[in-house]
Amino acid sequence: MSPRGVAMPDVRERMFAAAERVLAREGPGALTSRAITTExxxxxxxxxxHFAGLDEFVADLVLDRFAETARAAGELAERAGAGTVAGNLRDVALALLDSAGPTIAGLAMTRPAASLRLRRALESGAPGFSAVQESITRYLDAEQRLGRVAPGTDTAAVALAAVGTTHHLLMTGRPGGADPREQVRGLIAMLASAAGASGAASGDLPAGE
Structure with missing residues (x-):
């Protein structure tokens, strides 16, 4: 326990990580301000x-995790020519799915004030799905120039399909339901194959990765 009056470094991240542990261990019903600070x-x-209340905390947790994924996706173009197109796309799509996780995202959607804050922030330009989609398009364009994506492929449409489906799975998934990661792997394998991407065979997507 931090002594009263002693500043803690990265206290927001400390509480964000604590909330994720509480949710993973006990589910959304256990997430309270006291549970978070105790953890x-x-x-x-x-x-x-640091926050006006639990709704603001939940929304900011989701936004923070989306921003982390958007930053990682922004570096995707640097991987053009390395690994496989399918593997690189899979990594980003799974990172987006894992960024908040169905439990956290679902929690935000069930709290109207948190959902409103989240939507307004994304509409105002906070890094999120649109930023990831744009990064994937730039990456695919780079791979197309290298000849690892077929000429004429609509790279923006491929990016939209990848991010849009992942968004859907993230916002509609529920704990204990079908594993959305498997669905994302299948989607990426199909998109990479349709784009004529090198390394798009199903063997590039082992189920355990």
């Missing part, structure tokens, strides 16, 4: 010192 080893009032 994080913080004083009870720390969460409310």
């Amino acid at each position: 994080a080893g913080c004083a009870k009032g720390v969460l409310h010192a």
Whole structure:
């Protein structure tokens, strides 16, 4: 427990990580301000010192994880020519799916104030699905110039299909339901094959990866 009055470095990330552990272990019903601060080893009032309440906390957690994925996707074009197109696309799509996870995203959608804050932030330009989609398009364009994606492939449409489907799975998935990761792997294999991408065979997508 942090002593009163002693600043903790990266306290927001500490509480975000604590919330993810509580959700994974006990589910959405257990996520309270006290559960988060207890898990994080913080004083009870720390969460409310940084957030207006639990709704703002949940929305900001989702936005933070989306931003991390958008930053990683922004580096995707640098991987053009390395690995396989299918593998590179799979990594980004799974990272987006895992960025908030169906449990966290579902929690945000069931809390109207959190959902509204999240939607407004994304509409105002916060990094999210659109940023990832644009990065995937740039990556595919680079691979197309290298000859690893077939000429004439609509790279923007491929990116939209990858991100749009992942978005759908993220927002509609529920704990205990079908594994969305397997669905994403299948989607990426199909898209890479349709794009005539090198390394698009199903053997490039082992189920355990």
